[in-house]
Amino acid sequence: MSKQRVIVIGGGLAGLAATMKMAELGMSVLVVSFLPVKRSHSVCAQGGINGAVNIKGEGDSPDIHFYDTVKGGDFLAHQPLCKDMCHHAPYIINLMDRLGVTFNRTPEGNLDFRRFGGTLYHRTAFAGATTGQQLLYALDEQVRHFEVQGLVEKMEWHEYLGAVLNDNGRCVGAVIHNLRSGEIKAEKGDAVILATGGPGLVYGRSTNSMVCTGTAVTSAYLQGAKYGNGEFIQIHPSAIPGRDKLRLMSESARGEGGRIWVPRKAGDPRKPKEIPEKERFYFLEERYPLFGNLVPRDVGAREIYDICVNDKLGVHGEMKVYLDLTHHTREFLDQRLGGILEIYEKFTGVDPREEPMEIFPAVHYSMGGIWTDYTRTNEGLIDHQSPNNQMTSITGLYAAGEADYQFHGGNRLGANSLLSCIYTGLMMSPGVLNYVKNVPEAAEDIPETVFSASVKKWHESYENIKGMNGKENPYALHREMAEEMISNVLIVRENSKLKSTLDKIDEFESRWQDIKCVDTNDWANPVPSFINQLWNMIQLSKIITKGALLRDEFRGSHYKPEFDLHQPDDFRPETYLEFEKQKESGTIKEDAFAPEHLAYMKRFSENNIKWLKTTIAAYQDGGPEISYEEVDTSLIAPRPRKYD
């Protein structure tokens, strides 16, 4: 068989982890990236990476990490994958340490760990407040070493347009657009991995970087790949308002003791430091005595929304709350949070070591993504040799990192994203290579016509875009679409608004046809690419909105007040396990439970039967056809979440 290679699209943590691992195993890899890979969005991850190394002797373990992850995701995540990931997490942190990541240290010289949301343990390893950047740099360095050795080739300044499929629908390469020369050509690959990150730009301004349009995975969806759990979009509780971007204020600020509060008096005009302690409302600490400021992100974002919108207690009457670190010394803050505090100071002109920060919730992460497969073992772990792992529903097309859908369920825990990115990249590699070894025909040997047909299609598509001479400016249209998504498909979701947004999206789609391609040069012209990306963002916004409209429940980040099951305040989740046990044995001793608990548990149980399922979007007749698929919840029995 001819020489084989794998194409990796995207040079963030997931893409580079896969590249590095496959190169180690002897495979040639072509990495395609919009930008030099060192500038990928992974650099924006701040707080850290989770792994139950138990440095603090708290009795933490991978199984507790697994439980926290599954509970944090409101039981919608695939449990064998989560379990395998959490069990590999300590090794991944050790590996990254060996590769030179400058993790913070304890006085004895061990890796230091901090607390993060959704857990009671010190489980998050960190490098100052730029952990994602540091992890990415370590992988970038390894990949550069392989580049020098000739095993890895990089095509930076190139964009993925679509997969090349042979007559059997198998992926045999990728159509790549050179963002400088404008040339469109096919690259042959025996497998293609999409490690292209999330879709934050569908919402315009988010905590995401400019390349996070979700366009690559949407292209796969338009070619027939299934998309999973699109409606589950994480809103991060703390971001810094900005005109171009909503910059993240890491959860680590709260992990290091940062406190969220608002003045008790609505519209209090005083400066925060003039407001005495008893006139401050530390609402997360009061409402969640156990987890306090470190409730999971979905809970935190909803509480901030509630305090600002329903209680009208937002700072200066706006959608803002204080995040206060001023009780710490400057030295402590600089050593552990320096990077993020500098960002706040640079962009707002206010020193967060002296004044409480003003923060608000912003679109941050997509739990959903392109559907991918896996093979579990009898122990409920993952068979790392299986070619199915991370394969999309298009044979030979894989996905990894934020681009996939199955690790975080309905809500991702902070510091699990860096973990899931590196984990998927490493975990999938042996299986991808097993797939490549056994393909019926190497990509090199496939007739040129298969590739030239794909190139021709994309070439025509871009020529058509360049010829667009309507009235709409693509960037202005994008802003308008993003406003619609921000207004109606965010923290609180209502069916009537979701319906009207779907209609609006159809309007945006027709207005897209009337775009003017404001730059028709051949050289280094980003406009045609953006117009193509905008089309894909419109398609993706349909997946998100329709998924949200049809899912009539409240789970994780997907909150519909109308379908809140109203957990009684004094309810304990263990009661539900007892209820389920009795249900399985055939008879429920109804008088063993308080009547309102019993009624709640019945509601909860019925709701899970109907909705504890993956949303699947498949492209059909110009839009997403929605269906539902079972989730593997065989290892930890689903139960109501509680954090107080």
Next chain:
Amino acid sequence: MPETVTFKIKRQDSENSGSYWETFTIPYVANSNVISCLMDIQANPVNSKGEEVTPVVWESNCLEEVCGACTMLINGKVHQSCSALVDQLKKPIRLEPMSKFPVIRDLTVDRSRMFEALKKVQAWVTADGYHDLGPGDRLAQKHQEIAYTLSECMTCGCCVEACPQYSSGNNFLGAAAISQSRLFNMHPTAKNIADERLDTLMQEGGIADCGNAQNCVEACPKSIPLTESIAEMGRQVSGKLWRNIFRA
């Protein structure tokens, strides 16, 4: 409060074409940075003469000064355009591409030379493999503090843009790569090939090309102690030269 803000932008249509200045006057919006204004121009690409023109091309990604992409000359000073706040800048605001690198288009340049320099100084840890080999070495907090600071370098190019020695006519590695060689020479296992890095620094384009102008450390947006790094690597190179002499 001003009603508008004016930008003078040095544009260039392709690698080999000449450059020209174009002026844009856009509505003033509070809390703008240079990038949000470039985005406004994109959404309504009309210059000050009222002519419809192509949107300005620039490079950016993270918009929070951790990726290094959006570096350019702002009023003559090299900086990331995301963290350049309009209220703090003298008007009209002049934007130019960095001068030490080939211009691709408008404000976009090709900084490949910096990444090639990282190959030359072997800025990596040589690992036996990516399987489970247990934890790495224990390291003092003080060690981590220095290493972390050096490792924050985002290859943005501010240091070499400000450097009088770095030019398209020579092959000077520049402060960023020299500082990275310091980072890896202090790592417990990457220092196994410390001598190879020093060999590179001894060659043409290496440490001897530094003219000690100290502009680099002033220009670094991450306050990386680049001159300390250069001094430290100078010491290591001298040490190796002495060792070479005695061995001979």
